[in-house]
Amino acid sequence: MQLTRVPGLLFGGDYNPEQWPEDVWAEDVRLMSEAGVTMATVAVFSWSRLEPREGEYDFGWLDRVLDLLHAHGIAADLATATATPPPWLVRTHPEVQPVDAAGTRLEFGSRQGYCPSSPVFRAATTRLARAMAERYADHPALAMWHISNEYADHTLECFCDESARHFRAWLADRYGDVAGLNDAWGTSCWGQHYTGFDQVAPPRKAPGPVNPAQLLDWRRFCSDALLECFEAEKAVLREVTPDVPVTTNFMSILPGLDYWTWAAAEDIVSDDAYPDPADPASHVAVALSYDLMRSLKQRPWLLLEQAPSAVSWREVNVPKPAGMMRLHSLQTLAHGADGVMFFQWRQARYGPEKFHSALLPHGGTATRGWQDTVGLGRDLANLAEIAGTRTTADVALVFDWNSWWGLAAPESMPSNRLDLRAMLQAWYAPLHERGIAVDLAPPGRDLSSYKAVIVPNLYLCTDEQAKNLGNFAGRLIVGPFSGVVDEADRVHPGGAPGPLRDLLGVSVDEFWPLAPGTAQRVRFADGATGNVHDWAEWLRVDDAEVLARYDDGDLAGRPAVTRRGRATYVSCLPDDVRPILDPFLAAAGVEPVADVPAGVEACRRESADHAYLFLLNHGTAAADVTLRRPGTDLLTGRALEGRTTLGPRDAVVLRTAR
Ligand code: GLA
Numbered sequence: 339m340q341l342t343r344v345p346g347l348l349f350g351g352d353y354n355p356e357q358w359p360e361d362v363w364a365e366d367v368r369l370m371s372e373a374g375v376t377m378a379t380v381a382v383f384s385w386s387r388l389e390p391r392e393g394e395y396d397f398g399w400l401d402r403v404l405d406l407l408h409a410h411g412i413a414a415d416l417a418t419a420t421a422t423p424p425p426w427l428v429r430t431h432p433e434v435q436p437v438d439a440a441g442t443r444l445e446f447g448s449r450q451g452y453c454p455s456s457p458v459f460r461a462a463t464t465r466l467a468r469a470m471a472e473r474y475a476d477h478p479a480l481a482m483w484h485i486s487n488e489y490a491d492h493t494l495e496c497f498c499d500e501s502a503r504h505f506r507a508w509l510a511d512r513y514g515d516v517a518g519l520n521d522a523w524g525t526s527c528w529g530q531h532y533t534g535f536d537q538v539a540p541p542r543k544a545p546g547p548v549n550p551a552q553l554l555d556w557r558r559f560c561s562d563a564l565l566e567c568f569e570a571e572k573a574v575l576r577e578v579t580p581d582v583p584v585t586t587n588f589m590s591i592l593p594g595l596d597y598w599t600w601a602a603a604e605d606i607v608s609d610d611a612y613p614d615p616a617d618p619a620s621h622v623a624v625a626l627s628y629d630l631m632r633s634l635k636q637r638p639w640l641l642l643e644q645a646p647s648a649v650s651w652r653e654v655n656v657p658k659p660a661g662m663m664r665l666h667s668l669q670t671l672a673h674g675a676d677g678v679m680f681f682q683w684r685q686a687r688y689g690p691e692k693f694h695s696a697l698l699p700h701g702g703t704a705t706r707g708w709q710d711t712v713g714l715g716r717d718l719a720n721l722a723e724i725a726g727t728r729t730t731a732d733v734a735l736v737f738d739w740n741s742w743w744g745l746a747a748p749e750s751m752p753s754n755r756l757d758l759r760a761m762l763q764a765w766y767a768p769l770h771e772r773g774i775a776v777d778l779a780p781p782g783r784d785l786s787s788y789k790a791v792i793v794p795n796l797y798l799c800t801d802e803q804a805k806n807l808g809n810f811a812g813r814l815i816v817g818p819f820s821g822v823v824d825e826a827d828r829v830h831p832g833g834a835p836g837p838l839r840d841l842l843g844v845s846v847d848e849f850w851p852l853a854p855g856t857a858q859r860v861r862f863a864d865g866a867t868g869n870v871h872d873w874a875e876w877l878r879v880d881d882a883e884v885l886a887r888y889d890d891g892d893l894a895g896r897p898a899v900t901r902r903g904r905a906t907y908v909s910c911l912p913d914d915v916r917p918i919l920d921p922f923l924a925a926a927g928v929e930p931v932a933d934v935p936a937g938v939e940a941c942r943r944e945s946a947d948h949a950y951l952f953l954l955n956h957g958t959a960a961a962d963v964t965l966r967r968p969g970t971d972l973l974t975g976r977a978l979e980g981r982t983t984l985g986p987r988d989a990v991v992l993r994t995a996r
Pocket of ligand 1 (some may be wrong): 486488610612643645649650681691694
């Protein structure tokens with residue numbers, strides 16, 4: 339289901355009119371129109387205002403807000419308002435508030451204070467969702483439903499008795515009987531054999547490390563429990579407004595929720611992204627998230643929140659320098675977004691976010707921020723035709739939450755320094771630098787459309803996933819510590835790489851994590867050397883060619899990087915993967931979308947008739963790019979060909995015929 343009620347690219351942000359006297363609203367909508375805003379996200383935290391007492395609704399103010407928006411041609415991304423339960427609910431049902439792992443029930447006074455398993459909370463949210471849907475089903479401003487807000491931001495898990503009951507039911511459903519649970523969790527270890535599900539509890543604070551299989555199932559359960567909350571509200575919305583698309587805003591690459599599963603339940607994927615302006619490489623890290631968002635449903639997605647300038651929740655909240663707000667906005671479009679929205683429209687006067695930037699700053703229309711807002715509105719209008727266009731990638735990075743969760747088990751791994759996000763970034767950054775389009779894919783997805791697939795890590799690898807990788811006919815790289823355990827965190831018979839052994843032609847004799855700060859050298863067949871960090875392996879080659887060997891220390895002379903047919907195995911974490919990546923990409927026939935100098939990002943979207951090349955100069959000096967084909971820069975209307983200079987933090991969106 340697509341968002342069809344708003345043509346072109348979406349532009350706007352979170353709008354919290356309940357924080358302002360009503361006479362300010364007229365100015366809000368007038369200025370929104372002036373800036374070219376097309377959509378506002380409303381009522382995200384409005385539960386206590388919309389239902390001030392149980393079952394007693396006050397919709398009048400929201401009616402007037404929606405009417406005003408519609409009268410100015412602005413659509414609503416209407417929240418179900420369930421992100422923060424109201425005080426009356428918390429006081430009459432204290433069990434709605436979440437409990438931490440040490441057994442402390444958290445207090446009211448912030449936001450997102452709820453137990454995902456609470457039947458009282460769920461009943462109250464679906465009742466409000468129904469009241470909202472019935473009230474606004476026919477309102478012409480309603481374009482999209484926004485369920486709750488940033489699930490797992492503050493509350494990912496709750497350890498209360500209700501959550502324990504829910505966890506047991508989830509386990510009974512997964513394992514059938516307690517024998518199945520004992521088998522999966524390996525409870526013969528440390529004397530944990532259960533004789534009934536009623537003895538099982540969430541991984542509350544215990545004297546020592548908790549069973550890692552229990553932790554893995556807990557992570558799965560927590561993702562599923564919140565998803566049930568989303569689905570319960572969605573079912574109500576579907577019943578009352580079957581044609582209105584539903585989303586909930588994701589939080590980029592987040593460890594808590596398995597977004598592959600979540601995205602399948604959404605009509606449109608939307609994301610919130612807050613790259614740190616103080617980090618000169620932050621645009622690379624967010625590019626990976628944006629590619630994930632596009633890959634989740636293999637369709638355009640929406641950026642629902644970003645900051646126009648500074649946020650308010652870092653230790654030091656550095657503003658965005660001139661040009662960065664525009665450039666970062668264009669970057670989301672380059673990676674497949676069909677809308678650029680912000681937190682928030684009008685800068686707050688009070689509360690924790692009063693210093694968070696907004697499209698309309700405290701200083702009003704005289705500010706630098708307002709100039710940026712109006713400028714971006716113009717840019718987005720000029721780019722309207724890219725809405726709905728697609729991205730084609732030849733490379734996929736395989737990524738799975740189960741491995742991320744498995745790797746994170748405390749006090750039971752060879753090393754706690756294996757961070758899946760960092761492992762993804764190590765391969766993604768040089769691909770990004772070269773202007774190569776990248777999708778992300780879960781390990782079970784059909785990979786046949788790609789020329790090259792990179793699996794930075796697949797610690798948890800099932801037989802079916804191994805078969806899927808084995809069936810892939812293109813070039814494959816598998817990173818270290820992959821194929822180690824099955825879906826229940828049990829080591830595969832014979833050890834790593836388990837079901838990937840035939841594909842890779844190697845066996846891991848022993849994991850060889852490197853002490854922090856230790857450098858281990860590797861030498862490639864051509865004599866070139868490089869360092870690896872944190873991780874190495876003592877490998878036995880069964881049937882593979884050795885591409886690089888460890889060059890010093892205890893592993894000196896042993897294989898480090900191997901290849902069997904099309905499949906390369908990298909048993910370590912190189913400081914620089916390019917000596918492995920470059921020949922691999924050449925052999926796979928993967929080409930960049932443009933030839934770009936360092937600091938210039940290149941991405942392409944395509945329609946049936948046109949290609950749209952985004953060139954984004956993230957550097958603070960001018961950069962030259964030689965265009966392969968002439969075209970028109972949609973941002974300026976200029977015809978461009980050959981050598982083109984991009985100013986600092988400037989961009990080109992070149993339309994060419996296909
Ligand atoms: C999150 C929330 C918003 C707001 C912003 C501030 O993304 O969804 O309500 O708090 O952070 O950056």
